[in-house]
Amino acid sequence: MNSIRLIWGPTLAALCCLWLMPGTGRAEPAEIRVYQGQKLHPFHRTYDNSIRGPQTVDAKKLRFKIDGLVAKPQRLTYARLLRLPHVRRVVTMPCVEGWSERLLYDAVRLKDVIMLAVAKPGVKTVIFHAADGYTSSLTWAWVQKHEVLLGFRINGLVLDKKRGFPFQVIAPGKLGYKWVKWVVAITLSDKPYRGYWERRGYSNEANAN
Ligand SMILES: Nc1nc2c(c(=O)[nH]1)N[C@H]1C(S)=C(S)[C@@H](COP(=O)(O)O)O[C@H]1N2
Ligand SMILES: [Mo]
Numbered sequence: 001m002n003s004i005r006l007i008w009g010p011t012l013a014a015l016c017c018l019w020l021m022p023g024t025g026r027a028e029p030a031e032i033r034v035y036q037g038q039k040l041h042p043f044h045r046t047y048d049n050s051i052r053g054p055q056t057v058d059a060k061k062l063r064f065k066i067d068g069l070v071a072k073p074q075r076l077t078y079a080r081l082l083r084l085p086h087v088r089r090v091v092t093m094p095c096v097e098g099w100s101e102r103l104l105y106d107a108v109r110l111k112d113v114i115m116l117a118v119a120k121p122g123v124k125t126v127i128f129h130a131a132d133g134y135t136s137s138l139t140w141a142w143v144q145k146h147e148v149l150l151g152f153r154i155n156g157l158v159l160d161k162k163r164g165f166p167f168q169v170i171a172p173g174k175l176g177y178k179w180v181k182w183v184v185a186i187t188l189s190d191k192p193y194r195g196y197w198e199r200r201g202y203s204n205e206a207n208a209n
Contacts, residue, residue: 032104032156038090041101043155043163049097051196052132054161055182062166065185068127071118078166084108087149094208095176104156105170107149114186125189128169131182136195137204138171138178140188146173150183175206 031043048054063075087107094100114126119140127137138148149170152159159165164181171178177197198204 029156035090035104038102040090040104040155043103043157048162049095050132050181051134055131055164056161057131057165057182057184059166062184064166064183065129066114066117066188067185068187068189069120069123070114070188071120072116074117076113076116081108081113081150081167082152084112087147089147089149089170089172091170091172093170093176093179096202103154105149105151105168106153106156107151107170110143110148110150110169113150114188117188119188122190123188124191125193127187127189127193127195128180128183129185129187130180131184134180134182134196135193136169136178136180136198137193138169138174139192146171173208175202175208177202178206 033040033042059078062078064078064081066074066076085108087109088104089107090102090104092100092102110126123140125137125139126143127135129135150167151164151170152167154163159168164183167183169178169180169183177195180195192204194204198206
């Protein structure tokens with residue numbers, strides 16, 4: 001009897017210590033899987049249809065560029081961009097391949113980001129440049145009328161090298177190939193622009209239905 005007590009005491013104490021120890025799974029916030037009654041797709045997945053696979057962007061070195069038809073070209077740090085007002089939205093992204101994903105995004109508004117650079121008159125197109133060389137665009141008119149976002153968290157977790165860190169374009173109503181991941185620069189232009197998939201025959205409008 002005594003020997004059982006001798007083993008149980010320390011074992012229980014050790015288990016309690018492990019549970020309370022910082023860094024044993026408690027540092028990472030838990031992923032949000034249901035939001036306001038809506039079931040979300042998971043953050044982590046094996047599927048990847050991007051042109052060059054995961055990209056590693058260094059947050060400390062990031063200088064997010066805004067150039068082209070702007071009065072004040074910008075080179076913004078990640079911290080500066082995250083100081084803009086945050087919005088939280090559940091959005092479904094439809095890919096032309098026939099699948100779609102509903103996720104919870106924390107984001108800044110594209111309009112607020114562009115405001116920092118002050119768009120000049122005559123802008124027709126917003127071009128997004130990504131770390132993998134991928135590009136796409138949206139018309140200025142469409143961006144004015146809709147809530148386009150730059151997402152930095154999905155389901156409560158900061159984007160990673162698979163999900164598009166530092167930012168993914170969120171363009172509700174547009175097909176997935178407009179939802180540029182690993183965005184590191186924006187150019188405002190007075191000309192139309194065709195991005196990676198658009199040049200390969202996909203619609204530049206890319207309306208979801
Ligand atoms: N930088 C970059 N962004 C990209 C792509 C890409 O290859 N590179 N693929 C696009 C396509 S075709 C789709 S369907 C979506 C997929 O986004 P998801 O990984 O968030 O599902 O990313 C879009 N954004
Ligand atoms: Mo896609």
